Amino acid sequence: MIIVHHLNNSRSQRVLWLLEELGVPYEIQKYERDAKTMLAPPSLLKVHPLGKSPVITEDGVTIAESGAIIEYLLERHGGGRLAPSPGTPERLRFSYWLHFAEGSAMSPLLMKLVFDKIETSPMPFFVKPIARGIDASRPKLMTFLKKIHARPAYRKALERGGPYSFAND
Numbered sequence: 502m503i504i505v506h507h508l509n510n511s512r513s514q515r516v517l518w519l520l521e522e523l524g525v526p527y528e529i530q531k532y533e534r535d536a537k538t539m540l541a542p543p544s545l546l547k548v549h550p551l552g553k554s555p556v557i558t559e560d561g562v563t564i565a566e567s568g569a570i571i572e573y574l575l576e577r578h579g580g581g582r583l584a585p586s587p588g589t590p591e592r593l594r595f596s597y598w599l600h601f602a603e604g605s606a607m608s609p610l611l612m613k614l615v616f617d618k619i620e621t622s623p624m625p626f627f628v629k630p631i632a633r634g635i636d637a638s639r640p641k642l643m644t645f646l647k648k649i650h651a652r653p654a655y656r657k658a659l660e661r662g663g664p665y666s667f668a669n670d
Contacts, residue, residue: 503527503574506548506556508541509534509663512567513555517662519571521654525578529661568603609639 503520507513507529520527532545532554545552549565556565557573564570575584585591636643649655659665 503557503559504530506530506532506545506554506558507662508532508545508554510666511554514658514662514665515567516555516557516570516574517658518652518655519574519583521657521661522583522652523574523578525574531663568599571599609642 503525505513505516505520505527507517509531517527517529530548532542534541541552541554543552545554545556548558548563549556553565555567555570556563557570558564559577564573575582585595
């Protein structure tokens with residue numbers, strides 16, 4: 502059985518989503534961030550030396566880092582679904598986008614999260630239009646996120662994993 506060591510409001514939400522898309526049974530070991538510091542609890546250090554999430558365990562194997570977990574799950578449980586065959590140009594493109602999502606795309610998504618929080622926080626009136634304008638300048642990204650958030654497997658992963666800040670449209 503796959504155990505997802507799930508830290509609330511973390512990248513482990515994408516692992517839950519993938520497992521739901523694949524229809525693979527799994528269990529969740531939940532960890533809660535400290536409300537003041539937003540740091541992971543010390544108990545997560547027993548699973549990962551940096552206390553990070555996502556981490557999965559299966560059959561005595563522990564795997565960390567979203568990209569590595571996704572590749573592992575698709576190889577072991579994908580049955581040829583969701584990933585093109587190895588050695589093909591399509592697989593190379595797939596690998597590019599997988600790692601792009603984990604690397605290059607993460608910065609703008611984190612900025613969105615920060616600016617969404619800023620927009621609802623107290624600030625001088627003249628700064629609010631700037632915060633709103635940053636989200637509005639990425640309409641294609643926002644459309645893509647809305648499509649993701651509408652997927653049944655994504656909704657199920659949110660039900661099981663709990664609230665996730667990136668799930669706000």
